[in-house]
Amino acid sequence: MFNTLKKYAIPLILSHICIILIFALPKPDLWMAYDRRAISDGELWRFLTPNFVHLGVWHTTLNLAGLWFTMLLFINLLKNIDWLAWFAILFVGNIVGLHLWVPSLDHYVGMSGALYGLIAAAAIAEFRLGVKLSGLLLLIVGLKIFMPQLVGVETSYNEWLGGNVIEEAHIIGFIQGLILGLIWPKSRLSEPKSLKARSSMKVEGTK
Template identity: 40%
Template sequence: MLNILQYIFQFCKQNVIPFALILPALCISIAGDSLIIPMRYDREAIFSGEIWRLITGNLAHLGWPHLLMNLASLMLIWMLFGKTLSTLTWAIVALVSSLFVTVGLMLFSPMTGWYVGLSGMLHGLFIAGVFANIANGYKLEYLLLVAVFAKLFWEQWYGPLPGSESLAGGSVVVNSHLYGAIAGLIAGIYIWITHKTTTLNIS
């Protein structure tokens, strides 16, 4: 019994970030519109003082298909890169990416009145993870970087990827992906430079 409890504790400790995103997102979706509406990014409400929406807007979703699609993406990102960075570093990247998404929408996308979803933040996590692996010598990640930048280019020029809106169950705010990706790029470059500097100092 003790071994099982120790295993559960270690599992939770190693996966704090996914749990910290999944649990509140699930709670908001279970509550439905009674919680989704006061939690979502809402431009006018934020200007009226409801600043929590800058964070919680990333955790609210259009519906269960939208939520499950984003949670599947989160788990894939975690499987690929979860062990690459410390829990604290991931927490900082997640927070910064979240704020880049919502503050970016406020400053540069004034026509977007409201927004929900993890996808913008996930772009930040993905790109930061790719850079962390590149810093550790993984060459295949360059292809992943090219792929995500190609996706962002497509979305900015042609709109959402075919089928993405039907999967999500509503409109896709592609600028959220761009703003999250910018946060991930900044974090990723910082991670890469820090790793290289540390490596040079050790050698």
């Protein structure tokens, strides 16, 4: 039980923070959301905190579902210290990217951009280890991200979510994730058990 809690400590903590902020504070986004003018006035914590606040319950639920999907799929890829580094890089990197490359954006909340970065980083990292299926997942996620640029986003979806989807956040996060997964030292990645078993079988076969 303790080992499982330790293994999933990061998504558990993040989930609790997001849920608490919805129900404990009436308007946490007033001082935690991305706000271009507030950042210009020196409120630099807003480069991190927008990831923890959301448009509402449904937005939070979708983001946490994406978080747990990614972590359950790739949890064994990294040690907790490396996962922590990835989250910090992608959380801050996504908001900084929006600040620099989307000058028309004044307000933003949510972690979906960083989550797309996380799944891209994990998928490309596993692909480097020889997991071909992760390459297919990367392709599917990439298509999902860039398709709205061609067909647009349904207005009804934005209304259901409680605000407009910022597609630029997804694109920036995805690209940042690809770079992170490509440059992260291979020595700090853990091979899936199936690959380890296959490698050991090859070694035994050569004896």
